[in-house]
Amino acid sequence: MLLNLTILPGDGIGPEVTEQAILVLQAVADAFGHQLQLQHKNIGGAALAATNDPLPPETLQACLASSAVLLGAVGSPAYDHYPNHLRPEAGLLRLRRELGAYANLRPAICFPALEDCSPLRPELVRGTDILFVRELLGGLYFGEPRSIQGAPGSRVATNTMTYAEPAIERIARVAFELAMKRRQKVLSVDKANVLECSRLWREVVTRCAKDYPGVQLSHMYVDSAAMSLVQRPKDFDVVLTENMFGDILSDQAGGVVGSLGLLASASIGGPIGVYEPVHGSAPDIAGKGIANPLGAILSAAMLLRHSFQLDREAACIEGAVGDVLNRGYRTADLAGDCQKATTTSEMGQNAVQAMKKLASAAKRKLA
Ligand code: IPM
Ligand code: MG
Numbered sequence: 001m002l003l004n005l006t007i008l009p010g011d012g013i014g015p016e017v018t019e020q021a022i023l024v025l026q027a028v029a030d031a032f033g034h035q036l037q038l039q040h041k042n043i044g045g046a047a048l049a050a051t052n053d054p055l056p057p058e059t060l061q062a063c064l065a066s067s068a069v070l071l072g073a074v075g076s077p078a079y080d081h082y083p084n085h086l087r088p089e090a091g092l093l094r095l096r097r098e099l100g101a102y103a104n105l106r107p108a109i110c111f112p113a114l115e116d117c118s119p120l121r122p123e124l125v126r127g128t129d130i131l132f133v134r135e136l137l138g139g140l141y142f143g144e145p146r147s148i149q150g151a152p153g154s155r156v157a158t159n160t161m162t163y164a165e166p167a168i169e170r171i172a173r174v175a176f177e178l179a180m181k182r183r184q185k186v187l188s189v190d191k192a193n194v195l196e197c198s199r200l201w202r203e204v205v206t207r208c209a210k211d212y213p214g215v216q217l218s219h220m221y222v223d224s225a226a227m228s229l230v231q232r233p234k235d236f237d238v239v240l241t242e243n244m245f246g247d248i249l250s251d252q253a254g255g256v257v258g259s260l261g262l263l264a265s266a267s268i269g270g271p272i273g274v275y276e277p278v279h280g281s282a283p284d285i286a287g288k289g290i291a292n293p294l295g296a297i298l299s300a301a302m303l304l305r306h307s308f309q310l311d312r313e314a315a316c317i318e319g320a321v322g323d324v325l326n327r328g329y330r331t332a333d334l335a336g337d338c339q340k341a342t343t344t345s346e347m348g349q350n351a352v353q354a355m356k357k358l359a360s361a362a363k364r365k366l367a
Contacts (some may be wrong), residue, residue, distance in 0.1 A: 001308060003029060006066040008059065008095075009110055011045040011088055012281025013291035013344075014072020018241030019349030020293035021070060021300040022318070027314050027352045028304070031329035039066065043095065044074025044088030044281075054091025060098055063272060065187040068307035069099070070300060071276035077283055082286045084146075088281075100270025102167070103174045104134040104246065105302070108253035108263060108280055110233075113325040117334050120230065128233040130184065133175040135244025136267055138167050139197070139244050163197045163242065168204040173241035174269070176212040184215045185237035189225045189245055201242065225249065230256060241295055250278055261292030261334040266306050275303040285332075289343045292331040294321055297351055316362060320354035327354075 007022065009015035022038065029036040041059040048054050054074070063069050074088040084090060095101075110118065110128035118125040144158030150156050172188075179186045189206045190198035202219055209217040220228070222245045229236065229249065241249065263278035269286030277295030287292055291313050301317035304310040329350050335341040342350070 001034045001310070002037060002067075003034050003304075003308065005039070005067045005303075006062045006237075007038050008041045008043040008063075008069060008071040009040065009046070010043050010072040010074045010281065011076045012073055012283045012286040013222075013279075014074070014281055014288070016289065016291050017277060017296035018070065018072040020343070020344060020351070021296035022103065023348050024297050024317060024351050024355060025070075025300050025304075027355055028317060028359065031316075031356060031363075032310075032313050033037040034310075043071065043091045045076035045079055047091060048079060048086065048088060052086075054086065054088050055094045057080075060095065063095065063099060063274075066272065066320065068272060068303050069274045069295075070097075070303060071095075071274055073277065073281040075281040075283070077166060085202075091252075092158065093141060095274060096267055099144070099171040099267075099272050100137075101267035101272075101273060102137040103171055103269040104137065105130075105178070105266045105268065105306075106132040106134060106246070106250045106253075106263060107216065108132065108250065108257050110257045111262070111322060111325050113300075113322070114258040114262075114305055116336075117330075120233070120256060121359065123152050124231075125233055125256060125258075128257060130233065130236040131178060131238045132176065132250045132253065133238055133240045134250065135163075135167065135171040135242045136246075136269075137243075138163050139243035148336050154228060157192075160338060161195065161197045161244075163201060164215065165204050165346050168201050169208055170269070172205045172208040172240060175238050176208060176215050179215045179238040180212065183237040186215055186217050187225070187236060187239050187258050188217065188219050188358050189239060189241035190219065191222050193221060194220070197242070205240065212267040222249070226252060229253060233257075243352045259273065261295050261331065261333045262298070263295050264302050266299070266302040268306050273303065273307045275307075288342065290332045290334050293348050294331075294351070297321060297348070312362060316355055317351075317356045319358045320351050323354040324350040325360070
């Protein structure tokens with residue numbers, strides 16, 4: 001199969017972790033006889049520096065002409081004082097919108113080898129396997145009007161949260177479909193005791209649930225969900241929620257399972273999916289070679305699964321990540337005080353080696 005990808009390394013640790021994910025992708029392609037065709041383009045701060053546009057037309061064209069997009073991260077303190085449309089983040093938000101990527105899937109899994117990396121007691125976090133289904137094109141991120149107006153000292157800032165029924169329904173269906181392949185539970189998270197958007201959300205999700213009688217739907221307010229997520233994370237299966245709540249809760253889940261550096265994501269629903277680690281650009285550790293590439297590597301696995309239906313290849317990458325963790329390799333975010341930390345590239349190399357072994361075993365089984 002031809003794997004025609006646009007690579008958007010972006011800012012901060014984005015390029016370092018993406019490089020490792022590509023090595024793993026190349027190895028998986030070699031092992032299973034696929035052809036990898038890559039085009040690198042700028043996004044975010046890297047694109048602003050080069051073209052004064054966080055999503056240059058050339059980048060968008062390349063994404064639209066490829067089969068999937070692998071992204072590193074966007075965001076840089078250098079642009080903190082820039083107006084909204086000239087911030088690195090604006091490039092990512094426009095990319096999501098242009099590609100129609102309304103469904104953001106974010107698995108948060110506690111790897112058995114990492115039970116001790118969680119700030120929670122091992123018996124609480126053991127077995128955690130959550131899939132966040134975050135609505136990605138609505139809510140406060142995109143609502144109009146939005147502005148800061150008035151004279152300094154008396155300025156007023158406005159953002160708008162809007163949700164239309166079709167937008168709620170399509171993301172709810174994604175969550176129910178995915179739940180059927182998992183433990184058949186959907187928790188819908190909202191703030192229906194305060195927000196109209198949430199009341200409509202709850203009503204539409206409840207209506208959709210009737211089409212999925214095998215799936216057990218429950219609802220929770222976001223504040224209470226945040227508490228339960230740290231009290232009993234393993235009770236969660238699929239968590240369905242709107243854009244901003246999903247942004248917050250998925251980072252929290254990263255903390256629960258040991259490190260945000262482990263979390264991968266898929267932004268799908270449109271013709272071309274975008275795959276990126278959840279961790280962001282982490283400018284404080286950029287360029288040091290210490291970032292955790294596993295979130296990016298696991299995002300590459302999601303890319304193979306969701307954009308190319310290459311489940312076997314994706315499973316090989318996921319198995320390889322489990323293996324390197326079982327063998328005790330830890331990047332700085334995971335290493336304890338007396339443990340030696342593995343560098344970004346060592347971690348990538350180890351994942352490649354583990355992947356090769358798993359791929360030959362998988363092929364032997366088939367032969
Ligand atoms: C994420 C990030 C983005 C978001 C930022 C970089 C715009 O935090 O993917 O979670 O808020 O969606
Ligand atoms: Mg976020």
